Amino acid sequence: MAVAALWGGCSEPPAQDIVARIGEQKIWASSFEEQGQRLLAGAFHHVETVDDEVRRQLLDIVMSKELLLQEARHRGLEAPDQSELAQFEAQLLRRELFTTSVHQPVTVTDAGIDSLGRAEDWDQEIRFRHIMLSSTTAARKVVGQLRQGTDFSILAANRSTHRPTARRGGDMGWVPVPEMLPGAMAALEGLAPGQIHMEPVATPFGVHVFQLTGRRRVEPAAHRLTLQTLYEIRQHQAQVERFLDSLSVAEDLRCGSVGTDPVCVWGHGQMTTADLDSYLRYELRSSPTNAQRESQRLEAARRMLATSQARRLGLDRSPGVQDKVEQRRTEFLGARIEAEETRDAAVTEAQIQTYYDDHPEEYGARPSALIREILVSHADTARVVRMRLDEGEDAEALAIRYNERISTRERRGHIRIVLRDNAKLGLVAPLALDGQVGEIHGPVEVPGGYAVFIIEDRQPLPRRSLASARLSIATILRVRERNRIMNALIDSLTSAAADRLIIYEDVLATTLTRVVPPEETSRRSVWED
Numbered sequence: 001m002a003v004a005a006l007w008g009g010c011s012e013p014p015a016q017d018i019v020a021r022i023g024e025q026k027i028w029a030s031s032f033e034e035q036g037q038r039l040l041a042g043a044f045h046h047v048e049t050v051d052d053e054v055r056r057q058l059l060d061i062v063m064s065k066e067l068l069l070q071e072a073r074h075r076g077l078e079a080p081d082q083s084e085l086a087q088f089e090a091q092l093l094r095r096e097l098f099t100t101s102v103h104q105p106v107t108v109t110d111a112g113i114d115s116l117g118r119a120e121d122w123d124q125e126i127r128f129r130h131i132m133l134s135s136t137t138a139a140r141k142v143v144g145q146l147r148q149g150t151d152f153s154i155l156a157a158n159r160s161t162h163r164p165t166a167r168r169g170g171d172m173g174w175v176p177v178p179e180m181l182p183g184a185m186a187a188l189e190g191l192a193p194g195q196i197h198m199e200p201v202a203t204p205f206g207v208h209v210f211q212l213t214g215r216r217r218v219e220p221a222a223h224r225l226t227l228q229t230l231y232e233i234r235q236h237q238a239q240v241e242r243f244l245d246s247l248s249v250a251e252d253l254r255c256g257s258v259g260t261d262p263v264c265v266w267g268h269g270q271m272t273t274a275d276l277d278s279y280l281r282y283e284l285r286s287s288p289t290n291a292q293r294e295s296q297r298l299e300a301a302r303r304m305l306a307t308s309q310a311r312r313l314g315l316d317r318s319p320g321v322q323d324k325v326e327q328r329r330t331e332f333l334g335a336r337i338e339a340e341e342t343r344d345a346a347v348t349e350a351q352i353q354t355y356y357d358d359h360p361e362e363y364g365a366r367p368s369a370l371i372r373e374i375l376v377s378h379a380d381t382a383r384v385v386r387m388r389l390d391e392g393e394d395a396e397a398l399a400i401r402y403n404e405r406i407s408t409r410e411r412r413g414h415i416r417i418v419l420r421d422n423a424k425l426g427l428v429a430p431l432a433l434d435g436q437v438g439e440i441h442g443p444v445e446v447p448g449g450y451a452v453f454i455i456e457d458r459q460p461l462p463r464r465s466l467a468s469a470r471l472s473i474a475t476i477l478r479v480r481e482r483n484r485i486m487n488a489l490i491d492s493l494t495s496a497a498a499d500r501l502i503i504y505e506d507v508l509a510t511t512l513t514r515v516v517p518p519e520e521t522s523r524r525s526v527w528e529d
Helices: 029-041 052-074 082-102 110-119 136-147 152-159 182-189 220-250 273-284 290-312 319-341 349-358 379-390 395-402 428-434 466-496
Strands: 018-022 025-028 124-133 171-176 196-203 206-217 264-266 269-271 366-376 414-417 440-446 449-461 501-503
Touching: 018 029, 018 052, 025 029, 025 052, 029 052, 052 319, 052 466, 082 220, 082 273, 082 290, 082 319, 110 220, 124 136, 124 152, 124 182, 136 152, 136 196, 136 206, 152 449, 171 206, 182 196, 182 206, 220 290, 264 290, 269 290, 273 290, 319 466, 349 466, 366 379, 366 395, 366 428, 379 395, 379 440, 379 449, 414 428, 428 440, 428 449
Parallel strands: none
Antiparallel strands: 018 025, 018 501, 124 171, 124 206, 196 206, 264 269, 366 414, 366 449, 440 449
16 A cells, blocks of 8 residues: 555644644544554554554554545445444433443352343353355255264364354354354254254354364352453443433323324423333334334433433533544544445455465365374473373373364364464474374474473365355355455545645554553354354
8 A cells, every 4th residue: 555655744734632633634643543552453463562663653643544534525425323323322312311320330259140141041151063155055964974884083174164163163162151153052952962963054253064062160260250240230221220220200101002193201301102102213223113113212212311411411512422432423424435336346256266266275175184282381391292202192181281282172182283373383283283192292383372282183174166156156256356446546646636745653653652462341152253
């Protein structure tokens, strides 16, 4: 991208608290700091120290975004549906109200965590394998191969579109029951360990074939950090419910049947059918049914009442709320211009075929290796582990004692390796794929420490068919084409605006002097690996 090269210095003296200008539009240091920290927590998460080069890269991204927004406005692209923006603002206002005026400190106790954990099944865990595919037809073909005796882990490695678990033979590890998808839970419920659910199961992520490998009970304390957060959330939810009950009584909130207008009234306002539909469309992301209107009208009115209370307290004038609303507006405009610019982006069958042919390491016939790896933090410990393996000690026992790789601890160090290029395993992957069964390797320096491993099994994987790979390849190529189009647009806009671009290097150098660790606000789904 030509952005960095074109945004050079300028003779105009730096303005206080401004890192850059695009014409009359200022990029404030505070805004750049906020956006920069978000980037450092996301795409730039690997950066440990922010130097001048990193600041310029981050500024290039922020400036590119501003150029795209200016172009969107120039083209007359509209802001989002005003009702959607209003619902977003209302949600922010309620959150601000609850945080500042309703939530009280929560004392977390061991008894409370234990009770919550057992009530919500955090003391039960399921272990299973799965093969995820793009269609029911593809899944039924896999079921046919399983009935003929094909090994589940080989099919997972070769056919599953969920690549993180495909490399582990489809193993999802131990998953707490509350984190299970309903479809997966229903499929696994009646199975004994080792049994395969031979009917494909559709979930929001794809179509799956499941195999149960284990069930176990654990103490809720095993999920203490999660349950501590969950306990605080449940207590805050109860506080909000009591507040809404009190507010509804104080305002004499009354609701009629759906079909009457207004649907609900209270001392200082009302909720019409249009208001109710706007709220439900935003919450459900689809048009509401009459049954949904009927069942959720009271809750919608209570939320609207809380929004009105927040406005009466002046929370709509809070800079935090206003900034987030404006940010949502600009995000929408950015998405609009990208959609308009890339609407003709297409991928041909010839391109898919070429990509397939050019990547035999991923789609062609290839070896796979099952290793037992022991990852430790210190080189001295790794050398001790290697010495003990050489002396004939049991690798599984050593993995139980020493292995620090969280993702393989439950499998006692087992990893099925298919791809040579693996950022987490580094040199371990090619050494394993090129080695022979029984060989011991290491210590090998890898991300996170030093690895010692033994090769326990090798199996050839058959060539993956173009039909099974077409969807993932097309997705890769479409993303590449959209990126190419957008980069070309940014280069063009930057070149056209070169004489209006100013960077204040002295101010820029004072920003992002400390990388703020991202705050963990929620647990990722086990499927979003």
